[in-house]
Amino acid sequence: MTAVVEFEHLTTAQGQRIGVARLNSEKSLNALSLDMIQLLQPQLDAWASDESIVAVWLEGAGEKAFCAGGDIVAMYQAMVAKPGTLVDEVADFFSQEYRLDYTIHRFPKPFVVWGHGIVMGGGMGLMNGGSHRIVTERTLMAMPEVTIGLYPDVGATHFLSKMPSGCGLYLGLTGAHMNATDALFLGLADHFASSQRKAELLAGLQQLEWQQHADADRQLVSNYLAQISQADQSLQPASPVQQHLAHIQQLTSGQSLVDVVERISSDSSDDKWLQRAAQTLRQGCPMTAHIVWNQLQHGADLSLADCFRLELTLSVACATRGDFVEGIRALLIDKDKQPRWQHAAVADIDEEEVDDFFISPWPFGQHPLRDL
DSSP states (O other), rough: OSEEEEEEEEEEEEEESEEEEOOOOOOGGGOOOHHHHHHHHHHHHHHHHOOOOOEEEEEESSSEEEEEEBOHHHHHHHHHHHHHHHHOHHHHHHHHHHHHHHHHHTTSOEEEEEEOSEETTTHHHHHHHHSEEEEOOOOOOOOGGGGTOOOOTHHHHHGGGGGTTTTHHHHHHOOOOHHHHHHHHHHHHSEOOOOGHHHHHHHHHHHHHOOOOOHHHHHHHHHHHHHHHTTTTGGGOOOOHHHHHHHHHTTOOOOSSHHHHHHHTTOOOOOHHHHHHHHHHSOHHHHHHHHHHHHHHHHHHHHHHHHHHHHHEEEEEEHHSSSSHHHHHIIIISOOOOOOOOSSSSSOOOOHHHHTTSOOOSTTTTTTTOOO
16 A cells, blocks of 8 residues: 655765655645644654754655645545534544644754645645745645635644735635745745756755754755755746735725725726636635634734644634535535535624634643643
């Protein structure tokens, strides 16, 4: 049986090792499963404490995707079997996923992510913790949870709140697609490289004069990748986010969520990128819009650990309150793409109902991520 994550070691010129982890489920576009998480976590913990390991490289198998999201079909079956109940399959997946993401954010050695192809949802969580996040001319990013009745999680409370004014809100509400240049501008990536350079990059990392000191080695990798980025700069695509930045900021400048949603939904621009974003919001889950609005109101003031703790609370609430199940059904199970959301419009939802999503189901001191 083929392993859903493959591990190998590359030997450096000085005899140290680089740990390589490869998500290995091309058929599912390397969708992150619980099995993957449970293989990655102990291996990363072992590499973190192994003095012979100087860096880690994470990639996805094949050329289509790094990781196109979380494998949520198994969770769907558990939610359908016990509607309105916090089931173990849901709590376990999200808590272990967020713990893995946090591990990558706090990894004590250079952590290089090859963000080639589709990077969405759970893939964004894996990638954003990397110390060196590489994108290519074929990178396609998004946080499209509004289409399935979830919300931007995997640390998005943290990274969306740090984007240029209005961008995090717009991208969270619309699930708009981002390319490599967008990712660099928004702080979602650090370096650009041609998709043809992967083998060359790995060989180059093996030749670096590793110091086995975290700060020095991170700078070493940064300097090396900066040279590649400079050489390949002409391959970078134009950035829709930068092109439309002033427009995005105008659309998101409303004083209320209802105002902002109305501005985006009724946007009369004939630009296809903006049209697609507006259409996604119009068809998306109204409760998701409220969650995005509220998480970004508070995200900038939270620590990274508190962001993940908040997101676990929100995710299990989404799983027990119906829209998440319906969103998965419409997109991935019946595939009719006609979700029947519990509310017809954003304006139909009162604040008390939204506030309930932010209340932890665990007693004080028993949150699964309390030790982060």
